[in-house]
Amino acid sequence: MGCSTITVKFLVLLFNFLCAVLGLATIVINALAIKDMAPDGRPILWVFIAVGAVVFLTSFLGCFGAIKESICLTWTYAITMLALLIISVVVLFVFRMHIEGAVTAEDELNLAWEKQKNGTDAMSEYQKQFHCCGINGVKDYTIAHLTVPESCFDHDNAYTVGCLKEMETFYDELWEGPKIVVWILMVIEIASFTFSTILGVTLRNEQRRYGY
Incomplete structure (x- = not known):
């Protein structure tokens, strides 16, 4: 295994760990906000909680795939991260278009x-x-x-x-935490998807080289 493969593997493990932390933070922050949120805003918070839970659980799949150098698990993780990223972008777009404190x-x-x-x-x-x-x-x-x-x-x-x-200020402040943590989570999801994809390609290329 080359130096570049080891580096990419380390980065995948690092961002998997960050995904687990951010996924857990997403669950906690949105769960705390949901009890004070107006009924029309709660579905979005529930979606964020679901995304955070899937990210948290999937991060273990990514770590296992990287440690075992499993091409199948690595690609499964990368595709899952891409799907979660798309869901996060869509939900944030809906939020910006339809949900405001005012x-x-x-x-x-x-x-x-x-x-x-x-x-x-x-x-x-x-x-x-x-x-x-x-x-x-x-x-x-x-x-x-x-x-x-x-x-x-x-x-x-x-x-x-x-x-x-008073209520405009209250709801704007209430939305601030969920928005920030989801934006950070999206950045980590992008990094995780990118390095997992690179690792998957690298492992595939190495497998082909050893096959000849």
């Missing part, structure tokens, strides 16, 4: 506000959690000819900020 917050609050106007105190949970009042402020209640609920007050003082602004 849109999530606005949809959720508009639904709660309609219920509030129909006599259900649906805004209460948001106003208590985010220390806010109405969608854009306490004036929303005045305009709608509604009584300002107790959840809008901190002791005797009404919250001056609207819930939309």
